[in-house]
Amino acid sequence: MAINTAAWLTGKHVRPLSVASAPMPDLKPGSVIVVTRALAINPVDAAIQTAGIIATDYPIVMGLDGTGIVHAVSDDVANVKVGDRVLAFTAGGTAPGGQGGTFQQYFCVDSKYVAVLPDNVKFTEGVVVTSCLTVASISLFDEKCLAFSRPLAAGQVFPNGKIVLIWAGATVVGSCAIQMAKLAGYEVWTTSSEHNFDYCKDLGAAHVFNYKRPGIVDEIVQTIDATGKSLAGAFGAHLWTANDCAQVVRRLGDSVEHTRAVGTVIPEGYGFSVPEDWPEGVKFCWLFNKSDAAEWVWREWITKALADGRMKCKPDADVVGRGLEFVQEALDRWSQGVSASKIVVEL
């Protein structure tokens, strides 16, 4: 009989997390139980602990990103089987009726957000991208968001000559978005600190701008204008950077494609509102919970793209240690500030 252990957040603002026994997750229809081999820190995990946001009932087990080995699958699951190496994106510890996230030895995940992790990718590498590729695929490819054409399941797409602006290319979300947009045929323009310019270019960005420079919106607008190319849309890959994108879209006016949309990392249904200074005529795209595009990426794309090396698990994992005891240190390291890095714990 398997025994579960978790790193528990026992109350609002409580630190450190407590490592203690946990109930074994229930195998519900459409779900998969995974033995965790690596987990990663997401900004929201740190914010739940330090800022006391989102969670209302405690104790909880946080964690969106996980990799590991399939322990059990419900009868209706066909995409993975017991013993498979997998990557997975869970709803985290605060989902109503949920069974906790990945900060535990065994976690349960909706089968739509689990896929085989090819042998060429380590558990500590695959765990870098799981939630962030989901966010990027919703914003870039969902019909309700930017609705870009998708990358091919296998092989390369010809460049389509259209620019996409991805603000915050050195975030994990931005790093996934740069690669996926480029693979879908777009010319990617992005922003980062100067020390990450080469990093963004290695991922496939054609132009990188320093977001810390005064007048950065003007600079981007003028540079895009001078190319005579159209902007297909823009995506703010860090909280509230969508405002900067919206200013670029507004200023470019008619040279932006008909959608005039800006993708965001702002989730629907958590009490956020569209910023008061959001420009008229620019569409604000929420990060929707349910997304055909994200499900497609998990079902049809990610395993193949990792296996043939088109998609890289970037930025590199910064592995803090091995064992649930290291999760608090990992949260603290994220809170000290990261730059093109994903904080990971191995189990």
Ligand SMILES: NC(=O)c1ccc[n+]([C@@H]2O[C@H](COP(=O)([O-])OP(=O)(O)OC[C@H]3O[C@@H](n4cnc5c(N)ncnc54)[C@H](OP(=O)(O)O)[C@@H]3O)[C@@H](O)[C@H]2O)c1
């Ligand atoms: N809803 C979900 O399931 C979900 C899942 C994952 C992520 N997210 C959200 O997506 C966002 C990104 O998450 P992440 O994990 O990818 O972030 P991250 O990697 O932890 O973000 C750190 C990076 O942010 C960049 N940055 C900070 N402010 C910036 C600005 N004003 N302009 C451009 N770049 C900026 C820094 O770039 P430089 O080092 O170059 O300065 C740094 O490398 C977060 O808001 C997160 O909450 C949501």
